[in-house]
Amino acid sequence: MYRRSFLKGLLWFISARIFSRNGVTRAIASTNPDTTATTHANGKSIIKGYDPTRHRYAMGIDVDKCIGCNRCVEACTVENDVPPEPFFTRTWVERYVIKKDKSVHVENISNGSDGPKERLEEADILRSFFVPKLCNQCENPPCVQVCPVGATFSTEDGVVLIDSERCIGCGYCIQACPYGARYLHPKTRTADKCTFCYHRIVKGMLPACVEVCPTGARVFGDLKNRASRLVRFERMNKIHVLKPHLNTHPKVYYADLDGEVR
Amino acid sequence: MFERIPEQIRRLAIVFVIVIGGTVVLRYFVLPPSLFETRLHRESTIQREVAKQVKFAGTTVCGGCHEDTATVKRKGFHKNLSCESCHGPAAMHTEDPMTVKPFAPRKRKFCPLCHEYDPSRPTGFPQINVTIHNPLKPCITCHNPHHPEPPTVPRECSACHAGIARTKAVSHHALIACTTCHRASRKHKVSPRRVKPTKPDTREFCGKCHREGSKRKDAPKIDLSTHGERYLCWECHYPHMPGVA
Numbered sequence: 383m384y385r386r387s388f389l390k391g392l393l394w395f396i397s398a399r400i401f402s403r404n405g406v407t408r409a410i411a412s413t414n415p416d417t418t419a420t421t422h423a424n425g426k427s428i429i430k431g432y433d434p435t436r437h438r439y440a441m442g443i444d445v446d447k448c449i450g451c452n453r454c455v456e457a458c459t460v461e462n463d464v465p466p467e468p469f470f471t472r473t474w475v476e477r478y479v480i481k482k483d484k485s486v487h488v489e490n491i492s493n494g495s496d497g498p499k500e501r502l503e504e505a506d507i508l509r510s511f512f513v514p515k516l517c518n519q520c521e522n523p524p525c526v527q528v529c530p531v532g533a534t535f536s537t538e539d540g541v542v543l544i545d546s547e548r549c550i551g552c553g554y555c556i557q558a559c560p561y562g563a564r565y566l567h568p569k570t571r572t573a574d575k576c577t578f579c580y581h582r583i584v585k586g587m588l589p590a591c592v593e594v595c596p597t598g599a600r601v602f603g604d605l606k607n608r609a610s611r612l613v614r615f616e617r618m619n620k621i622h623v624l625k626p627h628l629n630t631h632p633k634v635y636y637a638d639l640d641g642e643v644r
Numbered sequence: 645m646f647e648r649i650p651e652q653i654r655r656l657a658i659v660f661v662i663v664i665g666g667t668v669v670l671r672y673f674v675l676p677p678s679l680f681e682t683r684l685h686r687e688s689t690i691q692r693e694v695a696k697q698v699k700f701a702g703t704t705v706c707g708g709c710h711e712d713t714a715t716v717k718r719k720g721f722h723k724n725l726s727c728e729s730c731h732g733p734a735a736m737h738t739e740d741p742m743t744v745k746p747f748a749p750r751k752r753k754f755c756p757l758c759h760e761y762d763p764s765r766p767t768g769f770p771q772i773n774v775t776i777h778n779p780l781k782p783c784i785t786c787h788n789p790h791h792p793e794p795p796t797v798p799r800e801c802s803a804c805h806a807g808i809a810r811t812k813a814v815s816h817h818a819l820i821a822c823t824t825c826h827r828a829s830r831k832h833k834v835s836p837r838r839v840k841p842t843k844p845d846t847r848e849f850c851g852k853c854h855r856e857g858s859k860r861k862d863a864p865k866i867d868l869s870t871h872g873e874r875y876l877c878w879e880c881h882y883p884h885m886p887g888v889a
Binding site for chain 2: 596
């Protein structure tokens with residue numbers, strides 16, 4: 383008796399599923415909360431009035447201008463709902479101190495867990511500066527290569543994103559990133575990192591860290607636009623990237639970077 | 645011919661056909677394509693990212709209503725500062741200006757986040773020693789944060805190069821201005837490390853005062869052709885404290 387009704391139900395389900403296939407797909411797409419985004423079957427543009435193929439985003443960092451005020455880190459935390467614990471950050475600032483005996487001391491000043499800061503004797507300092515760091519949005523990203531489920535990918539405009547609904551939280555990408563830019567989100571248990579504030583840049587706004595930087599140490603722009611501030615920044619400065627030997631082709635450009643920075 | 649296949653093989657074939665056919669139907673007709681298609685996953689990820697709420701409105705929006713403050717700020721040292729650097733995220737305030745008010749820092753501990761002395765900060769960036777700079781007084785009692793002005797605008801080199809200035813002040817060169825030997829362009833004040841002041845690069849430069857027969861009467865004289873041979877003057881004499889080496 384039960385078997386008969388079960389088989390009948392199964393037949394109905396399968397046939398209904400086949401006929402309503404397209405309808406269900408559309409329903410899944412339309413459950414998305416955003417109204418500005420629309421899915422096209424040809425996969426051209428999914429954000430209204432925005433063509434990702436015409437952009438290539440990158441960031442420039444003027445190391446000489448950074449004052450280590452941590453405004454960028456706080457703004458990022460607010461804008462992107464980064465967990466409030468001080469050791470989760472999408473961007474952070476490092477203090478480099480090169481002493482007269484040529485020893486290099488690096489300290490993450492955005493990371494409150496370091497405990498009391500070591501007070502360096504000023505007479506010992508040969509030179510010292512701050513280096514802001516973030517996800518380098520590599521052209522050739524190691525994190526994308528290692529992801530076993532394909533949850534992280536590069537968008538057409540050059541930003542590496544994470545699909546938080548497919549990420550299984552295995553942490554391979556966190557290990558693979560040579561810049562230490564990723565962390566495991568404690569609530570969702572998925573990998574998380576800087577997205578260049580993707581929700582802001584597609585609307586033509588600046589990333590939150592660039593918006594609040596008081597000294598203009600962070601420059602954001604579009605590499606495909608000759609008039610963007612970033613292209614000018616690239617022209618006017620001697621540009622370095624972090625760990626160029628790893629062939630990751632980072633898109634965060636540092637001006638006048640000290641040779642000791644890793 | 646069909647009759648020659650044994651009964652059990654035919655039955656087995658039916659089972660195979662059902663299993664294979666079922667798999668094909670399940671894969672291509674029953675399961676939704678969003679389970680397989682990478683493109684759909686990526687599109688939904690991008691849509692999720694784009695749907696996130698913007699919390700920092702951007703400084704151009706602020707000037708739309710707060711025109712008077714924006715004009716004042718545009719002329720001061722804080723002209724390149726975004727409003728939200730100090731006032732915090734204000735996108736909610738732009739949507740509902742009456743009920744949601746952005747943060748306004750008035751306490752003394754806020755300004756030193758940028759302006760407290762730190763040896764790692766770039767030279768030339770205005771910094772104070774919080775413990776001795778008007779203790780306990782909120783910064784905004786003396787400085788207008790929208791148009792901050794130091795009590796004296798640093799025109800002198802000593803504002804940044806205090807160590808050299810102190811040394812020079814007690815040396816024989818105390819009365820010689822920095823600009824006698826160094827030429828600093830205006831850009832040096834803006835980006836001190838990129839645009840550097842000039843330094844004398846020849847023996848003849850020191851010789852202008854110190855060679856025999858020069859017009860400077862009080863300067864000690866040497867014979868440039870024999871004194872020090874091929875060495876440059878500052879390889880033995882520190883110009884900011886000459887006569888010691």
